[in-house]
Amino acid sequence: MIEFKHVEKYFGAFHALKDINLTFNKGEVVVVIGPSGSGKSTMLRCINGLEEISSGILLINDLDIRSKETRLPEIRKNIGMVFQHFNLYPHKTVLENITLAPIKVLKKDEAAAIKEAEKFLNKVDMLDKKDSYPSQLSGGQKQRVAIARGLAMNPQMLLFDEPTSALDPEMIGDVLKVMKKLAKEGMSMIVVTHEMGFASEVADRVVFMDSGQVLEDSETQTFFDHPKEERARQFLSKIINH
Amino acid sequence: MLVLLSNYGPSFVEGFKYTLFSSILALFFSLIIGTFMAIFQLSKNKFLRSLAKIYVEFFRNIPLLIIVMFCYVVVPLYWFQLDGFQSGTIGLTIYTSAFIAETIRAGIQTVPAGQMEAGLSSGFTSSQTMVYIILPQAFKIVIPPLGNQFINLVKNSSILAMVAGMDLMYQGDLIASETFNTFETYIIVGLFYLILTLQLSYLMSNLEKKWAIRE
Numbered sequence: 305m306i307e308f309k310h311v312e313k314y315f316g317a318f319h320a321l322k323d324i325n326l327t328f329n330k331g332e333v334v335v336v337i338g339p340s341g342s343g344k345s346t347m348l349r350c351i352n353g354l355e356e357i358s359s360g361i362l363l364i365n366d367l368d369i370r371s372k373e374t375r376l377p378e379i380r381k382n383i384g385m386v387f388q389h390f391n392l393y394p395h396k397t398v399l400e401n402i403t404l405a406p407i408k409v410l411k412k413d414e415a416a417a418i419k420e421a422e423k424f425l426n427k428v429d430m431l432d433k434k435d436s437y438p439s440q441l442s443g444g445q446k447q448r449v450a451i452a453r454g455l456a457m458n459p460q461m462l463l464f465d466e467p468t469s470a471l472d473p474e475m476i477g478d479v480l481k482v483m484k485k486l487a488k489e490g491m492s493m494i495v496v497t498h499e500m501g502f503a504s505e506v507a508d509r510v511v512f513m514d515s516g517q518v519l520e521d522s523e524t525q526t527f528f529d530h531p532k533e534e535r536a537r538q539f540l541s542k543i544i545n546h
Numbered sequence: 547m548l549v550l551l552s553n554y555g556p557s558f559v560e561g562f563k564y565t566l567f568s569s570i571l572a573l574f575f576s577l578i579i580g581t582f583m584a585i586f587q588l589s590k591n592k593f594l595r596s597l598a599k600i601y602v603e604f605f606r607n608i609p610l611l612i613i614v615m616f617c618y619v620v621v622p623l624y625w626f627q628l629d630g631f632q633s634g635t636i637g638l639t640i641y642t643s644a645f646i647a648e649t650i651r652a653g654i655q656t657v658p659a660g661q662m663e664a665g666l667s668s669g670f671t672s673s674q675t676m677v678y679i680i681l682p683q684a685f686k687i688v689i690p691p692l693g694n695q696f697i698n699l700v701k702n703s704s705i706l707a708m709v710a711g712m713d714l715m716y717q718g719d720l721i722a723s724e725t726f727n728t729f730e731t732y733i734i735v736g737l738f739y740l741i742l743t744l745q746l747s748y749l750m751s752n753l754e755k756k757w758a759i760r761e
Contacts, residue, residue, distance in 0.1 A: 354663055381669035391664035395682050405668035408678060457668060 305330050305460070305492070306351055311360035313346055313516075320346045322516040324360070328494055330460070333487045335503040335524075336496045338513035339539060344496040347513065348463050351494070352376075352383045365460075381409060384454030388466040390446040392438040398425070398449050399434040402456045410457065417456075424452040428482045444475025448482055461492040468499055500543055504528050512536045547730045554721045561717030562738050564631060568713060569700045569742065572638040576699065579639065580646025585676060587651050598647065605644035610705055613637040618709040634706035634713070642699045649695060653688035654680055686757050693750030697743050704739075714738050 306328040313321035321343050328334055336344045349355040350362060353369060353376040362369045364379050393401050402421040406412045412420070425431040428448035438446055447467055454462050464483070468476045480502050487493060487506040497503065503510055503524065510527040512520040512535075519533045531537045551558070586598035605613065614637030621628055628636070657680050665675030685692075707715035718735035722728045 352667055354666065376666075377669050377671050380667055383667075385664075385667040387660060387664065389660055391658075391660035393661065393664070393679055393683075395686065404678060405670065408674065409669040453668070 305365050306494075307361075307363040308347075308350075309361040309363075311350065311362055312358045313343075313350065313355065314358045320516055321350070321357070324518055326511065326518060326521065328461075328492070330492055331490050332508050333491075333493045333495070333506055334509045334511060335507040336494065336511045336513060337498065337500075337503065337539070338519075341515075342513040343516040344513050345465050348465055348494060348496050351463060352380050352385055354385075377409070381457060382460045384457055384459040384462045386447070386450050386454055386462065386464045386467050388469050390438070390443070390450045390470075392446055392450060392453070394438050397435050397437055398430065398441070401438070401449060402453045405453075406456050421452070421456055424455045425449070427455070427485070428452045429478070442475060443471045444478045447471065447475075447479045451479075451482055451486075455486075461494070462486070464493065464495040464497065466496050466498070468497065498543065500528075500540075512539070514539070547734065550721075550725065550727055550730050551734060554717075554725075557717045557721060558714070558734060558738060561712065561714035561735075562741075564706070564712045564716075565700070565703050565714040565738075566742065568631065568635045568638065568703050568706060568711065571635050572642060572699055572703065573696055575639045576643035576646050579643035581650055581681070583643065583647035584650035584654060587647065588654060602644045602647050605640055606648065610637060610641045610702055611708065613641050614705050614709055630706060630709035630711040631713075634703070634709050634711040638699065638703055638705065642695060642702070645695050645698075646692065649688050649691045650684060652691075653684035656687055657683045689750055689754045689757070693747055693754075696746055696750065700742050700746060701739065 306326075308324045308326040311321055311324040312319070324347060326347075336348065338344050346355055350357050350369075351364065357370065365382070367374050367379065369376075369379065393404070396404065399418065399421055402424065403414070403417040406417040406420065407414055422431060422434065425434055428451055430445060430448050430452065433441060433445060433449075438449070441449065451462075451467075467483070468479055471479065476499070480499060483493070483495070483502065484506050495502070495507070507524045510520070510522060510524050511518055512527070512531070512533065514535050520527065520531060520536045522532065527536070528540070531540060583598045583601055586594040587602065589595050589598075614634055617628055617633035617637050618630060621633070661679055661683065662672070662675055665679045666672065670678065703713060704715035705711075706713040707719055710716060714735055718731050722731040725731065
C-alpha cells in the first residue's frame, strides 16, 4: 500500500534520503531502526507529506504523493501519526483532543465521536483521564492519548516517530504494551524506534537505515540472527550490549 | 466640578457614547483585520505575504493623525463622503490593526511547530489547523499585549476630536472653550476615559486568569 521508488530527499545541500526503495504492505508491522540522523524520521514523515520528497516516486494506495490531483488531507485521514513529543493540543481536554478531527474532518456527529473516543481511551487505559488537560498527564499518559487520537480516525495505518524516546524509562512499558496490542490486532504500523525488544517481539520486518540509505530490509528473525550488513551488526551489538 | 458636571453632564455623556461606540467598532474590525494580516504574513503565498508586510510596515510607521486626516479630507475630495466620526473610526481601525497583526503574528509563532504537524496529520487542511488548533493557543498567549493594544486604541480614539468626531475629547474641548474652566473639564474627560480603560484592563486580566486555569 506504500511504495518508495528511488526516492531522494534534500534539505538544502544536505542529502537526507538516498535512493530509497521500500514497500509497506497492509497488515504489516515494520520497525525502522538506525543511528540518529540516518533519515528514519524523514522517511516516515514523507509518507504523510510532512516532508516533501525531492525526486523519485512515492505511492500511497496507488496515489502519487507528488501529483497535482493528490490531496494531502485525504491521504492523511487514512494514515495516523504518533510523534516523539506527543503534540497533544494543550487547550483541549483529553476527550476533545480525540474527537476534534473526527467531528471536523470526518463530520461525525458529536455523540458518536465521543462514544468512539471513549472506546479508544479505554483501549489505551486512559478513560479515567478523559476530562483532564494534557498538562496534567505524565509523558506516558500523553503518548497513550496521542495513540487514541490516531486511532479515532480509523486509519488504515499508523506511523510512530520514536514514540518512546521522550519518555521516562518507567513509562515506556505502558506505551509499548498498547502498541503491541494494536500490532496483535492486525493494525498496519511503521515504527521508528530504538526499542529492540519491541522490534524482535512484534515486527514482521526490520528496516535498517544509515546516513540516508536503507542498508537492510529483512524479516525480523533473520535481521536479529544474521544481519547481512556489517554496519547493522555493529549497530546491533552497540545497542544490545550497552 | 459638580457644577460643571450638572451643567454639561449631557454633553459629556454624549461624547462618552461616541468614544465608546467608535472604540468598539475599531476594536472589533482591527481584531479581524489584524488576525488576517498576521496569518497572511506567515502564509506560503508570496503575494499575501508581501501584501500583509507592506500593510503592517506602512500603517504602523506613519502617524495616526495622517491616516485620519486622509480619510477626512482626501477621501471625500475624490471618492465618497465621510464625516468626522466615520473617518476617525476608520483611521483608528487601519492604524490599530497593523499593531494587532504584529502582536498576533508573534503569538502564532510561539505555538510549537508540532501543533501544526499534529493538525495536518489528522487530516485538517492548514487553514482548519490554524482556526481550530493554532489561533486558540496564540490568542491565549497574546492576551496581555493585546490588552495593551486595546487600551491604546481607546485612548487614541481622542483623535476624533481633531476631525469633529463628536467624541469625549471633542466635547471636552467645546466645554473648555465655552466655560474657560479648562482645569476641571479635562479632569472630568480624563475620568471618563478611565472608566473605559480600567474596565477593559480588568476584563483582559480576567480573561487571562480564566484561560490560565483551564490548561
